[in-house]
Amino acid sequence: MLARAARGTGALLLRGLNILIPVLDRIRYVQSLKEIVINVPEQSAVTLDNVTLQIDGVLYLRIMDPYKASYGVEDPEYAVTQLAQTTMRSELGKLSLDKVFRERESLNASIVDAINQAADCWGIRCLRYEIKDIHVPPRVKESMQMQVEAERRKRATVLESEGTRESAINVAEGKKQAQILASEAEKAEQINQAAEASAVLAKAKAKAEAIRILAAALTQHNGDAAASLTVAEQYVSAFSKLAKDSNTILLPSNPGDVTSMVAQAMGVYGALTKAPVPGTPDSLSSGSSRDVQGTDASLDEELDRVKMS
Numbered sequence: 001m002l003a004r005a006a007r008g009t010g011a012l013l014l015r016g017l018n019i020l021i022p023v024l025d026r027i028r029y030v031q032s033l034k035e036i037v038i039n040v041p042e043q044s045a046v047t048l049d050n051v052t053l054q055i056d057g058v059l060y061l062r063i064m065d066p067y068k069a070s071y072g073v074e075d076p077e078y079a080v081t082q083l084a085q086t087t088m089r090s091e092l093g094k095l096s097l098d099k100v101f102r103e104r105e106s107l108n109a110s111i112v113d114a115i116n117q118a119a120d121c122w123g124i125r126c127l128r129y130e131i132k133d134i135h136v137p138p139r140v141k142e143s144m145q146m147q148v149e150a151e152r153r154k155r156a157t158v159l160e161s162e163g164t165r166e167s168a169i170n171v172a173e174g175k176k177q178a179q180i181l182a183s184e185a186e187k188a189e190q191i192n193q194a195a196e197a198s199a200v201l202a203k204a205k206a207k208a209e210a211i212r213i214l215a216a217a218l219t220q221h222n223g224d225a226a227a228s229l230t231v232a233e234q235y236v237s238a239f240s241k242l243a244k245d246s247n248t249i250l251l252p253s254n255p256g257d258v259t260s261m262v263a264q265a266m267g268v269y270g271a272l273t274k275a276p277v278p279g280t281p282d283s284l285s286s287g288s289s290r291d292v293q294g295t296d297a298s299l300d301e302e303l304d305r306v307k308m309s
Contacts, residue, residue: 059080
């Protein structure tokens with residue numbers, strides 16, 4: 001879409017039929033209402049921290065009022081370009097070098113607002129502004145690279161130290177858990193040993209009580225007969241186990257005569273019961289202990305005698 005301004009009358013010619021008076025009227029300005037793209041030339045700008053930058057950009061604008069664009073300014077594109085450059089230098093002077101790279105969008109928005117405020121009387125509206133390239137001096141670029149490398153080394157050192165700390169914490173925690181488990185195991189072992197000692201003590205008490213009951217039973221009526229029967233049973237049981245402990249089988253001269261074996265066992269018990277009769281309860285208990293020990297010794301002698309026979 002084109003808009004034409006006629007010289008002489010100062011009238012604006014729009015689309016459709018327009019009548020011009022020859023010699024007096026002629027087309028002087030032709031304005032395009034499409035969006036216009038203008039390259040902003042590279043320029044020097046100084047940041048807040050006194051770093052000189054070379055920066056260029058692209059400007060997008062549109063003519064909103066062809067009459068103002070024709071008669072309000074001599075060269076609208078040149079005027080907008082110069083305004084964009086001066087606004088860019090002004091905005092860069094408010095920012096440090098680090099913020100220039102981080103706040104490019106806000107910088108573009110600030111330039112667009114400044115251009116629209118100044119170009120409103122020209123009938124021009126700036127749609128957007130984009131920074132193309134930012135060139136940093138070589139020394140500053142080297143310093144930035146060194147800063148980046150230092151920051152990366154710092155992060156690597158921090159990560160390594162954190163890894164070392166985590167490793168030390170894990171090792172210490174492992175040792176702590178190992179000590180706790182070792183102490184618990186030792187405690188359990190002591191509890192088991194105490195339980196075993198209690199069991200041995202209970203067994204000893206039970207055996208002592210059995211000996212006391214046996215001694216009391218022997219002093220009663222027919223105690224000798226009961227003891228004789230018990231000794232005979234033990235003798236027969238011991239004789240039946242002789243061939244189970246080894247490959248050697250020992251047999252008496254008359255293995256079929258069970259009566260003689262029982263009589264022999266009873267004779268052993270009778271020989272043992274010929275010990276002095278205890279007179280007091282204390283001597284009874286001590287005598288009973290000696291009788292039991294003598295009985296075991298006599299049984300061993302009798303077994304040896306059977307083996308020899």
